[in-house]
Amino acid sequence: MLGILACRSTAGSQRLCAAINIRSAWAQQVSIGPLRQTGLTFQYRTYSTEPEPKKPTNPAKTGFVSRLLSSGTGPATSVSSFRKIIALAKPERKPLLTAVGLLFVSSTVSMSIPFTIGRLIDFFSSTNVQIPFGLSTWQASGSLLIIFTAGALANAGRAYLMKMSGQRIVARLREQTYSAALHQEVEFVERGEGDVLSRLSVDTSIVGESVTQNLSDGLRAVVMSFVGLGAMFYLSPTLTTLMLCVVPPISFGAVFYGRYLKKLSNRTQEAMGEMSKHATESLSALRTVQAYNAQPQEELKFHERVTHVLSLAKKEAIASGIFFGSTGWSGNITILALLGYGGSLVSQGQITVGDLTSLLLYTVYVGSGLQMLTSFFSSIMRGIGAGTRVFELLGRKPAIPADTGVVLDANRRGPVKFENVGFEYPSRKGVEILKDFDLEIGVGESVAIVGSSGSGKSSIQALLLRYYDPIKGKVTFDGQDIRELKIDSWRDAIGIVPQDPVLFTGTIASNIAFGNPTATREQIEDAAREANCEFVWGMPKGFDTEIGRLSLSGGQRQRLAIARALLKKPAILALDEATSALDANSEHRVNDAVDKILRKRQTTCLFVAHRLSTVVRAERIVVLEGGRIVESGTYRHLANDPDSRFRALMSEQLNATNAQQVIKPHTSESVPEPVVVKEKDEEVEEKEEEVSLPDKK
Numbered sequence: 001m002l003g004i005l006a007c008r009s010t011a012g013s014q015r016l017c018a019a020i021n022i023r024s025a026w027a028q029q030v031s032i033g034p035l036r037q038t039g040l041t042f043q044y045r046t047y048s049t050e051p052e053p054k055k056p057t058n059p060a061k062t063g064f065v066s067r068l069l070s071s072g073t074g075p076a077t078s079v080s081s082f083r084k085i086i087a088l089a090k091p092e093r094k095p096l097l098t099a100v101g102l103l104f105v106s107s108t109v110s111m112s113i114p115f116t117i118g119r120l121i122d123f124f125s126s127t128n129v130q131i132p133f134g135l136s137t138w139q140a141s142g143s144l145l146i147i148f149t150a151g152a153l154a155n156a157g158r159a160y161l162m163k164m165s166g167q168r169i170v171a172r173l174r175e176q177t178y179s180a181a182l183h184q185e186v187e188f189v190e191r192g193e194g195d196v197l198s199r200l201s202v203d204t205s206i207v208g209e210s211v212t213q214n215l216s217d218g219l220r221a222v223v224m225s226f227v228g229l230g231a232m233f234y235l236s237p238t239l240t241t242l243m244l245c246v247v248p249p250i251s252f253g254a255v256f257y258g259r260y261l262k263k264l265s266n267r268t269q270e271a272m273g274e275m276s277k278h279a280t281e282s283l284s285a286l287r288t289v290q291a292y293n294a295q296p297q298e299e300l301k302f303h304e305r306v307t308h309v310l311s312l313a314k315k316e317a318i319a320s321g322i323f324f325g326s327t328g329w330s331g332n333i334t335i336l337a338l339l340g341y342g343g344s345l346v347s348q349g350q351i352t353v354g355d356l357t358s359l360l361l362y363t364v365y366v367g368s369g370l371q372m373l374t375s376f377f378s379s380i381m382r383g384i385g386a387g388t389r390v391f392e393l394l395g396r397k398p399a400i401p402a403d404t405g406v407v408l409d410a411n412r413r414g415p416v417k418f419e420n421v422g423f424e425y426p427s428r429k430g431v432e433i434l435k436d437f438d439l440e441i442g443v444g445e446s447v448a449i450v451g452s453s454g455s456g457k458s459s460i461q462a463l464l465l466r467y468y469d470p471i472k473g474k475v476t477f478d479g480q481d482i483r484e485l486k487i488d489s490w491r492d493a494i495g496i497v498p499q500d501p502v503l504f505t506g507t508i509a510s511n512i513a514f515g516n517p518t519a520t521r522e523q524i525e526d527a528a529r530e531a532n533c534e535f536v537w538g539m540p541k542g543f544d545t546e547i548g549r550l551s552l553s554g555g556q557r558q559r560l561a562i563a564r565a566l567l568k569k570p571a572i573l574a575l576d577e578a579t580s581a582l583d584a585n586s587e588h589r590v591n592d593a594v595d596k597i598l599r600k601r602q603t604t605c606l607f608v609a610h611r612l613s614t615v616v617r618a619e620r621i622v623v624l625e626g627g628r629i630v631e632s633g634t635y636r637h638l639a640n641d642p643d644s645r646f647r648a649l650m651s652e653q654l655n656a657t658n659a660q661q662v663i664k665p666h667t668s669e670s671v672p673e674p675v676v677v678k679e680k681d682e683e684v685e686e687k688e689e690e691v692s693l694p695d696k697k
């Protein structure tokens with residue numbers, strides 16, 4: 001038995017109107033394994049089916065919408081999320097309303113198809129039936145062609161407007177989410193608490209789809225179900241009542257069983273994800289696997305995961321078999337029952353063959369409409385689940401607020417002071433990294449912090465940059481608590497050279513000008529010259545060389561990072577030295593760049609130092625142990641004290657990096673002089689000549 005089924009693929013993009021076997025029509029009413037069908041195999045998370053913790057609520061006080069929404073997330077969040085999703089559509093009011101108008105036109109045309117087919121069958125099978133309005137056959141055919149073309153055009157317009165509105169909403173939402181993520185405190189993003197990337201890509205798409213595509217499908221489903229039912233009652237109330245007793249229960253049964261199948265399919269997908277994760281991990285570490293002859297072990301682990309996938313797939317196969325068998329069977333039986341009873345009504349002359357055909361077609365429309373309605377609600381729930389996550393990020397107040405505080409004057413200079421600072425990482429509450437930490441660094445002074453790995457050196461810099469705030473005490477600049485300063489103006493005052501400088505996609509020039517988009521080429525070159533980046537001039541494309549094609553050494557990366565920091569003309573330079581050793585030449589070039597900074601500028605320098613050659617350059621050295629300063633003094637002072645912790649620490653490090661080089665007590669002649677702040681002097685110019693850095697034009 002042939003019927004026309006209006007069904008929608010789970011990809012949510014295509015409407016298929018096809019003459020298909022009624023048995024498969026029943027089977028198609030539920031979507032099976034939609035993740036696989038849509039190609040979204042990476043998206044394992046489900047939204048509506050896994051309720052998030054619910055907030056206690058008084059059910060008596062919540063309305064229908066709240067109760068409906070509360071099945072997925074906490075009612076209050078869901079309702080506000082629902083409102084926000086609707087609010088998102090406001091700027092798209094015009095195209096969306098036009099699309100809804102077009103939807104009614106196209107739905108009216110498609111809902112008239114079963115009726116038209118019935119009339120056509122009656123017209124061709126009987127001589128008594130007249131064409132309405134006294135039209136000739138050609139005129140009627142022409143009118144139908146015009147009506148169907150208008151319906152198709154309306155449908156095309158609706159699809160375009162809905163799609164574009166959805167995409168514009170997603171684009172706006174993505175930009176807002178990205179901006180919100182960039183302004184969060186680093187902990188939130190870096191530790192993956194925010195799961196920012198999935199909110200940015202997947203969740204925003206789901207939200208956009210739920211305001212446009214789902215809304216359109218929901219409206220179409222309402223039209224299909226109600227208009228279909230109305231038409232059926234008009235054609236034959238008795239047959240429609242019989243149909244209503246049979247079709248909706250079977251339809252809903254099929255939908256719910258389909259959901260069970262979908263869950264099974266999701267579990268299979270998850271297991272497959274685990275399997276691929278394992279394979280990716282061991283294949284990407286193939287050298288280690290082979291070095292330890294761990295292939296049999298890895299094969300066994302992979303076998304366990306494959307077996308798990310197989311057992312789930314078997315369950316899914318059995319469930320699918322039952323599903324297709326039973327839906328096909330019940331569909332055929334229902335059609336048979338309707339045909340049997342309908343046939344008897346035809347033979348009694350109560351309805352025509354055309355009416356019966358129209359009725360059967362409307363039955364399929366109504367069944368399909370009901371299925372679309374149930375999936376409409378679950379899509380809305382999915383949209384709300386995703387929306388809650390997106391709006392949570394959009395509405396999240398960063399722990400370090402971006403828009404409060406006084407703007408720091410770019411020319412202000414003053415000492416940096418850590419006063420009785422206590423600090424622990426938010427993710428490791430109770431573990432104090434810094435305890436009663438006191439340190440003052442004068443204007444233009446250079447201080448090197450040394451200490452064993454994990455003693456808290458980098459944490460001091462993290463506090464200086466306000467990636468975190470201390471839990472006790474304060475950090476001040478020129479006597480003012482840095483928490484009172486507007487964060488961007490404070491960070492503008494600091495040039496940071498991290499342990500492992502990050503270079504972004506783009507040219508060398510754009511990397512030096514990172515955060516300084518208005519810097520001129522001359523300023524960029526000056527900064528590079530000052531940071532001893534002579535290697536840039538040696539490249540065929542110079543500052544326009546794309547970073548992606550380069551393989552830069554650690555020293556070169558550090559010098560580029562120094563240039564980037566210098567371009568800001570910072571009041572404070574915070575340099576976190578790489579722990580890994582640089583070759584002698586690179587080390588010399590980095591240190592020479594540092595020397596130039598120390599000599600030329602009134603820049604306060606805070607080094608996290610690992611290399612002796614850097615340590616000696618600082619005017620003062622502080623030794624950190626267990627989050628406290630245990631020693632402080634000049635290099636000469638500390639190195640000459642045979643019992644100093646500094647000596648022990650440096651000996652350990654030297655022994656580790658160079659077994660030959662053992663630190664000896666220095667005589668006053670052999671200790672290198674720390675670099676003290678001077679006015680611009682000749683020595684620097686000499687050095688610049690030595691390395692033949694390109695002259696400033």
Ligand SMILES: Nc1ncnc2c1ncn2[C@@H]1O[C@H](COP(=O)(O)OP(=O)(O)OP(=O)(O)O)[C@@H](O)[C@H]1O
Nearest residue numbers: 425427428433451452453454455456457458459460
């Ligand atoms: N983001 C973080 N969250 C939680 N703990 C952290 C974080 N960063 C560092 N820690 C911990 O804080 C302690 C101090 O780390 P920090 O990086 O400041 O030490 P460090 O002296 O700079 O070490 P290294 O010389 O190895 O770079 C360590 O125990 C480290 O594991």
